[in-house]
Amino acid sequence: MSVSPQDVEKVALLARLAISESDLPEVTERFGRVLGLVDELNTIDTETVVPMSNPHDMHQRLRPDAVTRQNDRENLMASAPAQDQGYFLVPKVID
Amino acid sequence: MGLEVHLQLATQSKIFSGSATTFGAAPNEQADAVDLGMPGMLPVLNEEAVRYAVKFGLGIGARIGERSVFDRKNYFYPDLPKGYQVSQFFAPIVCEGVFEVPLEDGTLFPIRITRAHLEEDAGKSVHDAFSQETGIDLNRAGTPLLEIVTEPDFRSAEQAVAYLKALHSLVTYLGISDGNMAEGSMRCDINISLREKGADALGTRTEIKNVNSFRFVERAIHSEYERQADILESGGSITQETRLYDAEQNVTRSMRSKEVANDYRYFPEPDLLPIVIDAEYIEAVRATLPELPGAKRARFIADYGLNDYDAALLVPNHALADYFESVVTAGGAAKPAANWILGDLAAALNRNETDITDSLISAAQLAGLIVRIEDGTLSSKLAKQVFDGLWAGEGDADQIIEARGLKQVSDSGALESMVDAVIAENPDQVAQYLAADEAKQKKLSGFFVGQIMKASKGQANPQMVNELLLKKLNDQS
Numbered sequence: 001m002s003v004s005p006q007d008v009e010k011v012a013l014l015a016r017l018a019i020s021e022s023d024l025p026e027v028t029e030r031f032g033r034v035l036g037l038v039d040e041l042n043t044i045d046t047e048t049v050v051p052m053s054n055p056h057d058m059h060q061r062l063r064p065d066a067v068t069r070q071n072d073r074e075n076l077m078a079s080a081p082a083q084d085q086g087y088f089l090v091p092k093v094i095d
Numbered sequence: 096m097g098l099e100v101h102l103q104l105a106t107q108s109k110i111f112s113g114s115a116t117t118f119g120a121a122p123n124e125q126a127d128a129v130d131l132g133m134p135g136m137l138p139v140l141n142e143e144a145v146r147y148a149v150k151f152g153l154g155i156g157a158r159i160g161e162r163s164v165f166d167r168k169n170y171f172y173p174d175l176p177k178g179y180q181v182s183q184f185f186a187p188i189v190c191e192g193v194f195e196v197p198l199e200d201g202t203l204f205p206i207r208i209t210r211a212h213l214e215e216d217a218g219k220s221v222h223d224a225f226s227q228e229t230g231i232d233l234n235r236a237g238t239p240l241l242e243i244v245t246e247p248d249f250r251s252a253e254q255a256v257a258y259l260k261a262l263h264s265l266v267t268y269l270g271i272s273d274g275n276m277a278e279g280s281m282r283c284d285i286n287i288s289l290r291e292k293g294a295d296a297l298g299t300r301t302e303i304k305n306v307n308s309f310r311f312v313e314r315a316i317h318s319e320y321e322r323q324a325d326i327l328e329s330g331g332s333i334t335q336e337t338r339l340y341d342a343e344q345n346v347t348r349s350m351r352s353k354e355v356a357n358d359y360r361y362f363p364e365p366d367l368l369p370i371v372i373d374a375e376y377i378e379a380v381r382a383t384l385p386e387l388p389g390a391k392r393a394r395f396i397a398d399y400g401l402n403d404y405d406a407a408l409l410v411p412n413h414a415l416a417d418y419f420e421s422v423v424t425a426g427g428a429a430k431p432a433a434n435w436i437l438g439d440l441a442a443a444l445n446r447n448e449t450d451i452t453d454s455l456i457s458a459a460q461l462a463g464l465i466v467r468i469e470d471g472t473l474s475s476k477l478a479k480q481v482f483d484g485l486w487a488g489e490g491d492a493d494q495i496i497e498a499r500g501l502k503q504v505s506d507s508g509a510l511e512s513m514v515d516a517v518i519a520e521n522p523d524q525v526a527q528y529l530a531a532d533e534a535k536q537k538k539l540s541g542f543f544v545g546q547i548m549k550a551s552k553g554q555a556n557p558q559m560v561n562e563l564l565l566k567k568l569n570d571q572s
Contacts, residue, residue, distance in 0.1 A: 014358055016171055053164040053186070053363045059371035065106045065143035068113030071124040076131055086122035087230030090173040093220055 003032040096249035096316065097209075099284040100262060102241045102272050103216065104147045110215050110239035111138030111181065118278045126218075126233035132176035137366055144239040145370060147271035148188045148213050149380045151241060154269050154387060155208055157192025162371050163212075165364040173231050174218035182242075184361040187212035188370060189241075195389060196254070196261045201403030203389075206258050207246040214240050235279075241271075247286065247297060252316040256309050259283060264388045264411035276307050283312055288333070289323050298323075299333040303347055306340050315340035319347045391416060399429035408437050414451045421458030427465035435461060439479070443486055456485045463492035476553050477501045505556040507563070510547075513555065514563045517546045518571070525571055540564060 008028045012019045019027055073086065082089035109116055112129035129136040152159045164186040167179040189211035195203040216238040221230035243262070249255045263281060266272045274281050288300035303319055306312050318340070323333055338347040386394075388410050395406045395416075409419050415436070422432040440461065444450060464481055467473045473481060473496070484495035496502055504510060518525055521543070528539045540561075547560050 010358075014169070014360065054365065054368050056368060058368055059162075060140050060368040062142035062145060063113075063139045065108055065141050066113065067108045067115045069108075069115075069127040072127065073123050076126070076128065076133075077123065082228065084225065084228075084230070086124070087221060087224070087232055088123070088173075089225065089228040090231055091229070092227060093173060093222065093229040 003028055003035060007031075096255060096288075097245050097247040097286045098249065098255060098258065099245075099286070100243045100259070101216075101282045101284070102243060102266060102274075103280040104144050104239040104241055105270065105272050106141055106143045106147070106239055108141060109237035110141050110144045110213065112237055114237065116238050118275075120234055122230070122232040123234060126236055130176075130233055130237040132178075138181065140367065140370070141239060144213060145188070145372075146380060147239075147269075148211065148241050149372065149377065150269050150271055150384065151211060151243070151266065152189035152192065153377070153381050153384060154265055155192040155194045157208060157211070158190040159372055159377055160186055160188050160190050160370075161373070162186065162369050163188040164369045165213075165367040166361045167364050168214075168359045168361055170359060172217070172220075173229060174220045174233070174236070176218070176233065176236065180215060180217065181364050181367070182214035182361075183212035185363075186369075188372075189243075194245075194258070194261070194265075196258045197389070197392065197407060198254075198257055199407070201407065204254060204257065206248050209244045209246055211241050211243040214242055216240050247288075252313045252320075255285070255316060256313050259309055259312060260411060261388070264413075268385055268387055268413050270385075276309075279307060282307050285312065285316060285319070287316060287319050287323070289320070289327060298327070299335050301333060301335065301347075302337050303340050304337055304350065311340060311342050314342070314345055315347060318345055322347065395419075399423060399433075401429060401433055405430075405433040405437065409433060412451065418451050418454070418458050422462045422465070425459045425462035427462035428469055431465045431468065432461070435465065435482075439482055455488065456482075460485050460491050467492050467496065471505060471556065472496065472503055473501065474503050474553070474557055477503055500554075502554065503556050504551055504554045505559060507559065510555055510559055510563055511567075513547050513550055514543075514560065514567050517543055517550065518567055521546070525568065528568055529571060540568070543568070 005024050005028050008019065008024065008031050011031075077083050077086075077088070080088050103116075104110075106116060108114060109130060112127050114127045114130055115125045117125065129138060149159055163183055165181050166184040168182045168184065169179045171178055187210040189208075191210065192208040194206045194208055196206055198204050216235050218231055218233035218236040221232060224230050245258070249258065259281075263274045263276075266281075267274045272280055276282075283306045285303040285306060286300050287303065288297045290297045301319065301323070303315050306315050319338070326333060334349075337350045339350050340347050392406045392410045395401045395410060396403065401409070410416050419432060419436055422436070423429050440451075440454065440456065443456075444454060447455075464473075464478060464485060467481070468475070468478050477496075480499065480501055481492050481495050484490075484499060485492065489495050489498065524539065524542055528536055528543075531539055543564050544557065544560055547555055547564070548557065
């Protein structure tokens with residue numbers, strides 16, 4: 001599968017990755033190689049194989065619905081770059 | 096139109112962590128390292144969230160996914176600290192079903208449910224409290240949500256609202272959510288597109304996000320319909336986009352910031368294993384289902400002889416329906432019970448800004464009042480006075496009748512002398528009455544009834560007064 005530099009720029013934007021103009025050709029080429037591998041996998045006939053969503057042959061363990069955590073805001077916020085009145089502060093988001 | 100409802104499940108703790116889900120706590124006091132998306136934290140699934148989702152599925156007769164899988168929905172927003180929301184995309188826990196929505200005329204309107212899946216709620220962004228920054232409160236992050244998605248089966252705002260009300264009633268009956276829309280426990284996204292008259296295909300749709308009241312849903316739909324119709328009629332085309340409803344201006348607005356992000360690149364959540372649900376589990380949950388609104392409505396009509404209208408008002412609110420049944424069980428006749436509950440009692444509750452669970456009149460007390468009306472002790476006028484006494488806490492109906500001396504006078508001897516006295520005191524009116532034709536007589540007799548009721552302080556049995564009066568007046572001629 002061939003990948004265009006525009007495809008790479010779109011994926012980079014969605015993943016919030018900055019790729020410089022000079023790196024773009026090389027990243028595009030490598031990106032294409034990865035997808036080439038996926039194309040190769042796609043040639044295998046998996047018609048009779050049950051889809052696997054997790055490599056472990058187990059199912060989810062559940063926990064009882066109980067509150068086991070108490071307020072630990074002070075500790076948890078200690079490393080936040082900015083906070084005020086109990087809120088984490090981030091650059092203004094405008095909708 | 097199709098609707099997506101985000102329903103907060105009424106669990107004590109979050110879907111993947113042991114933090115509390117209580118509404119209204121101080122910012123970030125109910126968010127632990129898992130909710131904050133700290134590196135290395137692993138989610139552990141809450142069994143109650145799974146059970147509630149299965150309950151919902153059984154409640155609408157849907158197929159339960161025997162093996163459902165969590166996926167990551169990837170997007171960046173400050174109130175989503177991990178950079179992805181854990182949701183279910185490829186294999187939801189509740190699969191297709193049909194939900195029968197009762198319309199006002201009592202008919203049922205089937206809405207196809209596409210799916211319902213479990214996911215975690217995001218945090219809250221506070222935009223107006225800080226001048227240069229946005230505040231983030233992650234208390235809500237990780238609250239279990241059930242997202243309920245319908246097929247595009249709605250053709251009017253009224254149908255959409257009827258569906259939401261029925262859904263609200265169902266989930267509160269099931270006890271899986273408090274359904275408190277003002278606190279965001281039930282939020283609605285509306286997918287709306289127009290179709291040319293006679294055409295089969297629907298046009299380009301827009302999505303209106305996060306509408307949180309029945310009234311706003313109705314108004315947002317009307318407003319977006321007008322907007323799309325105007326564009327199409329003037330030859331324009333609709334852009335597929337996400338919009339927000341502005342209740343103050345009654346318009347929908349484009350949410351430009353989310354446009355580029357509409358590519359969520361779902362993939363299976365590697366930190367969680369598939370949820371496997373077997374038939375035994377499903378049957379165990381099914382055994383805990385209460386009588387649901389649809390069945391209760393049918394039973395109220397069949398067993399108590401209520402009409403569609405009364406049943407439609409009593410049933411959606413579980414507590415109200417229970418109250419009604421308690422009144423009937425305590426001996427109150429069904430139809431008068433419905434009338435009192437939906438009339439005077441509802442008005443009194445409204446005035447006191449409270450609801451049926453805090454009624455100052457118990458079901459047994461209301462039944463006692465109804466019994467005294469049915470046996471002729473109370474006229475409807477006296478009954479209102481007893482009702483006021485009940486509300487004021489003066490005891491039960493019989494105590495109030497005794498204390499206030501409100502017994503209706505049905506003793507024919509006593510009534511007869513009252514009628515005689517009024518006739519004797521008003522010779523002019525009697526002469527007028529006797530001279531009048533039949534239609535006019537009917538009107539004039541009202542004067543005498545009024546006088547008698549006044550003399551008896553409202554306690555004369557009006558039916559008996561009428562009979563006696565007509566007989567005595569006609570004897571005068």
